[in-house]
Amino acid sequence: MKIFVKTLGCRANRYESEKLIDKLCSMGHLFVSDPRKADTVIVNTCTVTHTADRKSRQEFYPFLKGDKKVIVFGCGPRVAREHFEKIDGIDFIAKEPAEIIKYLGTTDVKPESHDLFVTRSNLKIQDGCENFCTYCIVPFARGKCKSKPYKDILREAADLTDKGAKEIVLTGINIGEWKDGELCFWDLAKELLDRFDFRIRISSLEPFLFNEKVADVLKHKNFCQHLHVCAQSGCDGVLVRMGRHYKAADFKKLIAKTRNVAPDIAITTDIITGFPGETELEHQESLRFISDVEFAKVHTFKYSKREGTPAAKAKGQVPYPIKATRASQIRKLSADLRKKYLEKFIGSDMEVLFERQKNGVFTGTTRNYIKVRLKSSEDLTNRLKIVKVQVAS
The missing domain is CATH 3.80.30.20 (tm_1862 like domain)
Incomplete structure (x- = not known):
């Protein structure tokens, strides 16, 4: 089964989604980054504010009328499960990732390694x-x-x-x-x-x-x-x-x-x-x-x-x-x-961990959480490099 996971909210939510994806992939499911290619859409909700709660619901509404299986879990159902039970089209509501793992089960497909989230x-x-x-x-x-x-x-x-x-x-x-x-x-x-x-x-x-x-x-x-x-x-x-x-x-x-x-x-x-x-x-x-x-x-x-x-x-x-x-x-x-x-850091040499690249421009982060962009013909992805900061913007 092809799964897509949308995560809202804090880093803790992101971690839980990452672990869920890893586990499902080890059970034979395939993670896809495009929801249009997925058989199942899983939304990890945030409910810290009224605005976040509303946004969580908006995320899965587009999938409710299609043929995809829709699963909702996380803080939203933990606080107000009854709100989600009233929404037609949601196939499964869970508080914890373990419930989803049990619900989807193991497939007959040979498990593939899943190594996202490395940098x-x-x-x-x-x-x-x-x-x-x-x-x-x-x-x-x-x-x-x-x-x-x-x-x-x-x-x-x-x-x-x-x-x-x-x-x-x-x-x-x-x-x-x-x-x-x-x-x-x-x-x-x-x-x-x-x-x-x-x-x-x-x-x-x-x-x-x-x-x-x-x-x-x-x-x-x-x-x-x-x-x-x-x-x-x-x-x-x-x-x-x-x-x-x-x-x-x-x-x-x-x-x-x-x-x-x-x-x-x-x-x-x-x-x-x-x-x-x-x-x-x-x-x-x-x-x-x-x-x-x-x-x-x-x-x-x-x-x-x-x-x-x-x-x-x-x-x-x-x-x-x-x-x-x-x-x-x-x-x-x-x-x-x-x-x-x-x-303060213009002209300084700073260590940067480069994470992604677009059109030959690499984006990375310094130790003190400054985003740095560097044009390079060399692949810098997931590499630490000392660079001299020239411009602040």
């Missing part, structure tokens, strides 16, 4: 979240924190190395909560850095999960100098309403300490704008916070109601035009800060 590979080390931020449905979709055993992670990392991965991205839902006995996340990161000769990148971290062991990771030669640290707001009043357990000043101190160890590190973040009750003064406070921290990039999201969360029922819902204006202001500030950060 930069996701390695999921953890699942679940217990923070229960007032805007977030994820704890209900993913459940309590669950850590992959230390030995299993080392085994999987070794396997990825054998397959040719040059960079591993440690991912999960709340990876800073990973633990195995006395070992914490930073112990795991340090062990992977010491044991394997590939680049290690960390996907996303909560600011309250840093500790004194961070410095050893930041200074390691194989660590990718980029941290995505979730701020969500730069205003203490908004942070309290969000259920975030830190203050803006604490966040600033954390980043200052990080830069003392790794001066050129790229610090990126998420900011939700237009959160219920957010005033213009609070928005301006967030703008000052962003400017003070000098993020390398800010991902801004207009607050989107997610039914089933406390924030969805909160008073003071901000009108969409105001949210849009505030988001535009944050994007403008982010672009200015991004330009300033990139210009």
Whole structure:
């Protein structure tokens, strides 16, 4: 059976889709990158916001009237299976990939090797979240924190190395909560850095999960100098309403300490704008916070109601035009800060992992998550190369 998998949402979802594809291919199914050639379309859903939930449904609607088998799984059915059961044309609804594997079964076709996702590979080390931020449905979709055993992670990392991965991205839902006995996340990161000769990148971290062991990771030669640290707001009043357990000043101190160890590190973040009750003064406070921290990039999201969360029922819902204006202001500030950060490296020699090529131009990523383009007649795919940065754009 020819299968196509569409993945929405976070890196954890991507990892789960990759593992599902690998397993189905080992059972005789064939993965295709074009849905038109597929017998079965599988959609891995995201439900983190109302907007993401709606987009997940839009992805599989075009296939419902055709002759393809349609399978839906992931966070959407975990939170609201009944919504999907009302939609005609969906053949199978699953919470977990294992249910799909059992449903599709083994074919009589000889299994083919499947080696996509080589250059930069996701390695999921953890699942679940217990923070229960007032805007977030994820704890209900993913459940309590669950850590992959230390030995299993080392085994999987070794396997990825054998397959040719040059960079591993440690991912999960709340990876800073990973633990195995006395070992914490930073112990795991340090062990992977010491044991394997590939680049290690960390996907996303909560600011309250840093500790004194961070410095050893930041200074390691194989660590990718980029941290995505979730701020969500730069205003203490908004942070309290969000259920975030830190203050803006604490966040600033954390980043200052990080830069003392790794001066050129790229610090990126998420900011939700237009959160219920957010005033213009609070928005301006967030703008000052962003400017003070000098993020390398800010991902801004207009607050989107997610039914089933406390924030969805909160008073003071901000009108969409105001949210849009505030988001535009944050994007403008982010672009200015991004330009300033990139210009620091003009004339510098930087290590780039090249991932793809189009019309003779290769695109790759530096350790500090800067995209680099290089024209070359030589095949640079999945290769590490030192290049001199000439222009920032």
